[in-house]
Amino acid sequence: MFSLRKYNTFGIEAAASQFVEISSVEEYVSLRQKGDYSNLPHLFLGGGSNVLLTKNQEALVVKISIPGISIVQEDADFVWVKGGAGVVWDEFVQFTVDRAWSGLENLSLIPGTVGAAPMQNIGAYGVEIKDTFESLEALNLKTLEMEVFDAKACAFGYRESFFKRAGKGQYLISSVTFKLAKKPSVKTSYGAIQEVLAAKGISQPSIREVADAVIEIRQSKLPDPKEIGNSGSFFKNPTVSASEAARLISENPGIPHYPVEGSSDVKFPAGWFIEKAGWKGFRRGDAGVHAKQALVLVNYGEAKGEEILALSEEIKKSILDTFGVVLETEVNIL
Numbered sequence: 146m147f148s149l150r151k152y153n154t155f156g157i158e159a160a161a162s163q164f165v166e167i168s169s170v171e172e173y174v175s176l177r178q179k180g181d182y183s184n185l186p187h188l189f190l191g192g193g194s195n196v197l198l199t200k201n202q203e204a205l206v207v208k209i210s211i212p213g214i215s216i217v218q219e220d221a222d223f224v225w226v227k228g229g230a231g232v233v234w235d236e237f238v239q240f241t242v243d244r245a246w247s248g249l250e251n252l253s254l255i256p257g258t259v260g261a262a263p264m265q266n267i268g269a270y271g272v273e274i275k276d277t278f279e280s281l282e283a284l285n286l287k288t289l290e291m292e293v294f295d296a297k298a299c300a301f302g303y304r305e306s307f308f309k310r311a312g313k314g315q316y317l318i319s320s321v322t323f324k325l326a327k328k329p330s331v332k333t334s335y336g337a338i339q340e341v342l343a344a345k346g347i348s349q350p351s352i353r354e355v356a357d358a359v360i361e362i363r364q365s366k367l368p369d370p371k372e373i374g375n376s377g378s379f380f381k382n383p384t385v386s387a388s389e390a391a392r393l394i395s396e397n398p399g400i401p402h403y404p405v406e407g408s409s410d411v412k413f414p415a416g417w418f419i420e421k422a423g424w425k426g427f428r429r430g431d432a433g434v435h436a437k438q439a440l441v442l443v444n445y446g447e448a449k450g451e452e453i454l455a456l457s458e459e460i461k462k463s464i465l466d467t468f469g470v471v472l473e474t475e476v477n478i479l
Contacts, residue, residue, distance in 0.1 A: 146201065152208060153193035154256060156374030157450045161188070161206040168210050168231070170284050170291070170319045177289060187286075188479070189317060191258035192233065194376055195265060196477045199450035209260055211319055214240050219327075225279055227322040230260025234267075242356045246325040248277035250356040251332055254363045256370060256377055260318040264308040265475075266301045270359060271335030275301040279324040283308075283316040292316070304381050304475055331355045335403075337362050366438045374444030375435065379457060380415040381473045387411060393468065397421075415472055416440035418464045432456050454478060 146160035153159075162185055167173045176182065188204040190196070210231035217225040224246055228237045234257045238249045251272035257265075263281055266274050278301070281294050300307040308316060329352055333339050341358040342350050350358070368375050385393070390411035394400055403412045419425065419439035426436040431448035434456075435441040442453055461472045 147206070149190075149193075149198060149202070149206065152190055152206070153196055153198055154370035154374065154376050155197055155444050155450070155453065156370070156446075157198045157444060157448070157453075159198035159201050159450060161202045161204060163205045164208070165205065166208040166210050168212060170211070170317065173207065173284065173317060174289050191230065191261040192256060194256035194370070195261060195475070196479055197376065197450050197453055198479050199454050200479075202479065207317075209258070209317070211260070213320075217322055222327055223324055224327060225322055225324050227320050228259035229320050230258060230318050232259045234258055234262055238356070241323075241325055242352050245329065245352045246327060247329050247331065247352055248272075248323065248325040250352050251335075251338075251359055253356045253359045259321050263299055263301075263318065263321055264306055265304055266299075266306050268304070269363075270338055271332050273301070275299075277323045277325055279322040281318055281321045283318045286315055286317060291319070303384065333358075367441060368435055368437075368443060373435075374446075374448070375441050376476050378415075378440045379442040379474065379476050380419075380440060380461075381475045382412050382415050383418075383470050383472060384410050384412045385470070393470070397468075413470070414440075415464075418468055418470055418472070419460060422460075422463045422467050424460055424463065427456075429456065434460070 147164035149161055150156060150158045163182065165176065182205045185205045188202055188206045190206055190208050211229040212231055213229040214232060214237060215227050217227050226241060235254050237259050238253050241249050251270040252267065255267055255269060262274050263278060275296060278296050283292055283294060285292055298307065331350055333342060333350065333355060338358050341361055347354055384405055387409045390402060401414055401417060405412050416439040424434045425439040427434045430452060431445040432452040433443050433445060435443050442457060444453060457474060464470050464472050
């Protein structure tokens with residue numbers, strides 16, 4: 146058995162039947178063609194930042210470490226940048242920010258890898274992957290042939306995609322390409338970005354200044370997985386109908402809420418509900434809720450995955466009982 150503790154940001158001790166690390170699709174295809182692992186299911190891991198291991202994995206765990214950042218094409222207004230699936234997401238973002246290419250700066254410091262980003266349609270501060278996504282390349286695990294997916298084929302939703310639904314477990318994403326603007330067009334209206342910029346006396350921020358503001362905000366609120374095990378936001382922000390939103394706003398004056406683009410639905414911050422229900426800073430053994438950000442569940446050292454999961458279920462029931470709101474888990478439970 147192979148320990149997966151250092152391969153998941155929760156720092157959960159769990160083991161895999163077998164483990165390999167690949168730096169190319171060809172390596173994986175060769176592995177499959179040899180047939181050495183045909184009797185085991187395959188579990189793919191990127192940065193391990195969006196999983197909660199609740200048991201040992203009777204599987205071949207494949208750590209995807211496909212490298213590389215390259216310019217696919219560019220013109221006077223845009224540049225198309227491709228990242229290998231194993232590239233650390235924030236390294237990819239900072240590569241684009243350093244060149245003042247606009248589109249990903251609000252997604253600075255999100256943990257994980259480039260390959261995992263479109264699976265989750267990661268997002269923060271008013272920006273999602275789908276906003277600048279061009280295409281991705283993925284290996285069909287049945288045919289062992291490469292396929293190209295555009296945004297429509299990826300069926301992006303709120304922290305959702307084709308690869309989490311109909312295509313789950315059927316593809317190995319090898320690279321992702323984004324279309325970024327050369328002419329700065331920043332988004333600073335969501336969250337605390339404007340407050341941070343104003344405190345610095347910045348009224349017309351550059352791409353770098355927006356990225357730095359986002360990094361400052363995230364570092365002030367979110368625990369570093371190297372210091373406290375976590376996977377970032379454990380729950381999705383709930384989206385409800387306009388009538389349900391009216392009830393929540395009436396019953397909870399001052400509750401923050403945001404319109405959902407292209408819909409009459411309204412989104413509410415899950416962390417607000419969790420904090421108001423008294424869970425912020427809660428700890429049982431080594432499983433807990435972070436003291437600064439109620440949306441983040443943490444492992445203070447030796448918590449088991451089952452303990453983190455049990456705590457999350459208690460929180461979900463509490464929010465349903467208290468506010469009539471259903472929370473959905475953002476993290477993948479394995």
